[in-house]
Amino acid sequence: MLKKSHSLVALLVGSAACLAPLTAQAIQEQRQSYDLPAQDLGDALRRVAAQADIELYASSRDLEGKAAPPLKGDLTAREAIEALLKDSGLTGRFESASAVIISHEAVAPDAASADAGPIIVTGSRIAGAPAAAPVIQVTSEDIRNAGQADLGEVARSLPQNFGGGHNPGIGSGQGAPNENVNVNGASSFNLRGIGPNATLTLLNGNRFAYSGASSVIDVSAIPVSAVERIEIVADGASAIYGADAVAGVVNILLKPDYDGVSAMARIGASTDGGNVQQQYGLLGGKAWASGGLLAAYDYSRSSSIRAGDRDYAGASHPDTMLFPAIWRHSLLMSGHQTLGPDITLAADLLYKKSRLHSVTGYAVDVPPDQLGLDNVSTSETFGIAPSLAADLGGDWRFKASGFFGTDRTGGYSDLFFGGERLTHLDKHFFNRNLALEAGFQGPLFSLPGGDVRIAFGAGARRNDFFAGSLTGDVDRRRDNLFAYGELLVPITQPAQEIAGLHRLSLTGALRFEDYSDARGIVTPKLGIVWEPVAILRLGASWGRSFKMPTLYQQYSGYSAILGRASRYGTGYPETANIVFAAGPDSRIGPERSENVTLSAQLTPARGLELTAAWYRIDYRDRVATPVASLLGVLDKPLYAGLVTLNPTAALLNEIIAGSLLGLENSSNRPYDPATTVAFIDNRDRNIARQRYSGVDVSMRYRIELDDGRELALSAAGSFLKSDQQLLPGATWTPLAGTIFHPSRFRGRAGLTYGNERFTLAAFVSHMSGLDDERQAVPVRIPAYNMLDLTARVQIAKGTEVSVAILNLLNAKPTAIATALASETPFDTTNYSPTGRFAGLTVRQEW
Template sequence: MRFSPFLSTLFWSTASGIAMVAAVPGARAREVMRYRFDLPAQPLGASLRDVAIITHRNIVAASTLTDGRQGPALSGDYTVEEALSRLLADTGLGATTVGNALVIRAGSADRETAVPSAIENDADIVVTGTRIRGAPIASPVISLDREQIRNAGQASLGDVVRSIPQSFGGGQNPGLGTNVPASSGVDIGGGSSINLRGLGSDATLTLLNGHRLSYSASRQSVDVSAIPLGAVERIEIVADGASALYGSDAVAGVANIILRRDIDGIETSGLVGGATDGGDFTQQYGAVGGKTWASGGVVAAYEFGRSTAIESRDRSYTRARSPGLTLFPELKHHSAIVNAHQKVAGDLSIDIDGLYNKRWSGSVFPLNAAGDLGISGARSSSVAESYAIAPTLRLALKDWRLFLTGSYGHDRVDYGVVTTFDGVSANAGSGYYTNAAKALEMGGDGTLFRLPGGAAKIALGAGYRVNDFTNFKGKTNFQNTARSQDSYYAYGELNLPLISPDQATPLVHRLSASGALRYENYPGVGPVVTPKLGLVYAPMPDLDLKGSWGQSFRAPTLLQQFQPNSVTLVRATSYGGIGFPTGATVLALAGGNPDLKPERATSWSITLDAHPRSLPGVRAQISYFSTRYRDRIVVPVALTSVALSNPIYRDQIILSPSDAAKAAVIAGAGTFVNAAGAAYDPARVVAIVDNNNINAGRQSIHGLDLLLRYRTKLGEGADALTATVNATYLHSSQQLSNSQPVVALVGTLFNPPHIRARGGLTWAARALTLTGMLNHTGGVRDVRTSPNPRIDGMTTFDLSARYRTGAGAGWYRNLDLSLSAQNLFNAKPATIATSIFTDTPYDSTNFSPVGRFVSVSITRKW
């Protein structure tokens, strides 16, 4: 793929700048690597995170060891071992090497007690994007930890993922309007999903502690809002194809939500807030508790939350345009999670993760232009309930770690619509979706042989998975579906450390190569083989150059395959027919396709990652990515009103069909609907329009990601300032079939904008933390009309303050108080043209109607 002039200039100028920063004097490779530290006295956990950033090392520390401890000020040139020794002095803690990670442990205890196998196994998921412990990752990784989320004042995991620039607000998310095309998003059940690059929430694989969860509702997406925010330790996202490692759905990337573990005590929290323009009054209460012992530990969390709806009358830009409409639904939920680990005998341990969630959602919309719900209206409601359990056995051998894991997840969404006309209510439709996921996998990783640059390591595994799906719309409804799909797979990953710093090779500080291969077979669909290659080259200790290439896939959903087919008789004029005899009709097919094959993608990326030792606290990363997505499952005739008049749909049209073809179409359909206003007469049928799902779509996506972080001490005190930037530039195009034109996707209405960014400053003192974040979502063009009017973007500013009382005496000890204002200056979305009174008059996939949201929260450790 060729770079566009803009991307080429931006990429190479930024890359050159990063390389120049990394190559400043003092950044030479040395046999004993020393780094410049200038850390303030601060919480020990913050100091350890800074050391990890400066040294580019993976440091694992259980929160039970760091909570409540202060790290001393650290200034000077030290090795990573010397820096940790000074920070951990007088704490009773020490550092032990586990693979390529440094694990903080109780220094006076022996290794078996201080670092039980469960903590060592946590290194398996410390970095998402590899199955080999401690292996370098050739793809860029985006990470958000618990402290960053708290500092930002975000109230739910859905809010967190929607704030990440690489995640598009379409897919499955609450608040999506009825005018959003089904291909861009839908809200069924009020859940939230991650939608990387806007490729679809079904093209992003979401994991919980490395385990798959069941899908939610009608799409192959995972509801992340089912996870209590207080139980989350961090979120790691690899925005790169990863099917060679994880299988289906990891086309745009993989997101791993990692839970807290090893907590001693109880932490309770409460949050109250609301939108200053009205609506979205939110209450959230939760508790997280845990207990650790020499051979294991357990953590449990519970969360209750509720929020009121945002109605169109609450917003000036919708009050007259869409009266009576719900802009954001009423929500209520209960969620709970359990995470436990226990050493069983010797080097054998068991982990178990459990999750439960139940959520209610409701909204109203008018059925008259005046928006008078007293005359006519409808209320839609849903109840979503899900649970999952995933036990894992782990065996730690001398240089290998083996595992056997199983999982079961179940998700059900009941929905219904009740209409009211002149005070008389009626059921306008109800049903439910259920998804169940069962999986069994075994594997392991360890040293294969040794190279001059270090130990060559391999990971191997195999497994079996079953997905069940039910779509129920009523006892006699022809669209009812109940299907199951199983698959079995095997994978391998190899990491080769070709050159290490100890070899003192000119112009090569470190060089490693990696490769992965996965075979997966779906009976009835077919086999899929996906490879992935990676290279990490560090010409000096301060700069990494990374490259990755791989293929990914997404298996068709059971609804896309087996949704019952229907054939509808319509007048030819309603499908754009011109010049046909009076009374001419068309047979229109729609529904699933059991012959669908997996969607496939080829992705590659190049990343420059600078972390200069001469500028402690600085890290800059820029990545170029490209994905070619083919065989996308589409409904080929997007505009049926011009199906017969627009030549781009010619491949789906059969003109002057034979009587046998007409009879075969009707016989093969699950139901026949006569919408022509006259009796069916085969002689009047002039065309057959085949609009069943097919593998025909193609998408091309490329762009840039920029991640910056800078942390510095302010003066001689404990104050520190952290600056962060996460920005993405995206370009994509789409072709629905060979006969249709290539059209722009990104930068158009109900699709991702070209630019999204989030950046800000955090000032942290001993007890007080202030955070300001600027969010920008670029504008889009409304391509529904010509000329295409531009819809302005939106820039918001968030401000949060946290105050911690510490572990002193009195009732107020161990309190964490927060005051947050999201969208402080109350920016509003630009309006768009609407064609019916139930349309949301703004782009609800990109812009939020919440406005300024002010909240107060309190957390206490007991």
């Protein structure tokens, strides 16, 4: 249900209007002469806002596809806006400092308290630009109805997202070691399973500090109580945002002008044992005529889940932790203030401190403190993102923004053998990110279909990274400069009343990036949006994207190893040796993709929205290790490009000198260049190719009932096909539908019923089965289904109690074969050991 601070998904409409305070007298009494033709409603509102010099807020989604009638006469701003909104299904709310446009469906008894905020458009730099690819929205109300405690849980519930990569539950022995790892308990989005650092995550449109070693954003650091909504564009967006947006972009938007105070407390636990959770939060905000301030604090703590509590984990020691113990403090502040009629200053600040503890036994019948690993990870993240926006007149706007952030990951790992601590290893990872950017946007000229609008800008970023290691520290910096331009060309608009061309628009973007350790990269993007009729929108987009390798992936160094040639090929004398190199290589460069998306959105009835999208991603130059096992590699023509026969002593000396530890001898005999018959270069390189394609479908239907009650239905599903070719000429192997990769289909459907006093919600999740092909005879892991129930009741004014029972039927992961007791005995990238979870939340608002 829509509530305070959520009854609007508010975006700023007027570029010229967004910075000037509005007085009650200006709205109610001051008259101006208007003479506007019939046109797009958003354009008409923008012109009224500019002429009246007022603050005007509205949802871009509410305005899309709506036409405004002609406007003529001497009118107050309020009269002009009300005339434009007539028969639009929208309502104006007028206050002493602003005018807010809302849908009739959103009007509630507390609508006068609803919030509005600055425009942040996901997937475009141009305010009001229609999206050629669908925008997936998850609102704060959706999160509360789902009983989710942090944004990591939100990410893992989305059908388009994959739980591999970075989440606190990733275990050991879970596929490729460089893909499914987590050094500090971070949570990240991982669209399509392409990789967590191939999905760009933003906070209020800004990049934030990388976490750990893999250049990802820890979304669990953001207090969920401060989030207004999450917008996801699952389409390549490097032409708009730069690197990392191969799979798409996730924009986490904060509540813009929250006015009040709220406190919450949550307790819960898994019914099978473990996972005892506590969460406490405070949210406070104050809005005034020229600005607002929001502050949120969140503390959470959860106990571990041990193998002895789960009947499918018999292959592990009972004290092995299937899910770590975690505690976390998070603090967020966000504010904005007008400095005059034409300038606004805003800033977001985020701080997080966390600790993770996990224990792994190396034998089923020996305690971990006798034979095992005790791991502690700590993380401290700080980031601040200020921005300055100015109205330049003529509907032109300027915005400058910056970011400074750091992330420190520490802790240790203690290895026990025979009851004694054999090794103590300290962890040291450090990220520092600095960014500066400035851009302009505004109209170039008018066409019958509306204003041709442009956005352009430039900026610079710096990423410093340090990782401590026994084999040598990694201390690297990457700088890059960039410039971008984006153009919106409206061909037709509803006011023209052209049959079959209710609305037609074209978009194009081009971005150039220059890196200190890579050549310049140009990424284009084209889009078209066509609405044959008001209820049907068709979109198509094509673009190229890229991702830089992480600094750890590129510069952490390789090993050079001496081995006996007889293990790597046949026909060599017993005295012959080989040298091979393996590991990260500084010569690797950007990974590149080509993305195509076709979409359709149908709104055949009030409250009903149907969306479908087909996508294809051709991902090239992926960094990979060429050969998983080098045994027999000299006999296979496929790998001839990796082999230098009869290498010179100079080449071998160069390889050995550049390695981390010099030549490591596994041959048990002296190194002699004269008896070294081959050099095998198995260092990581831009060599793999991956293909992703599939269909996303979704449905939302909101039905108004008597007595203010409402019934909301939602469903979403994602079909995915993906495969990989490790070397040119090699066989393509499937990814989706196999263990430690996304399933072929994931779906989630929900039903919500209630009013302002109570809400009941039920969600069903389904994931298709997986194939475990690690063994000679493949094993099928069956499909997985889960049912979640939540109930929220307002027991007094401002006091809400909610109960959540997640995974009501206690669906469990399927046990998998493991080679060692230390390997987690189920697929942690797709399943969780949480089981049935019951939680109670009390929330008080003032």
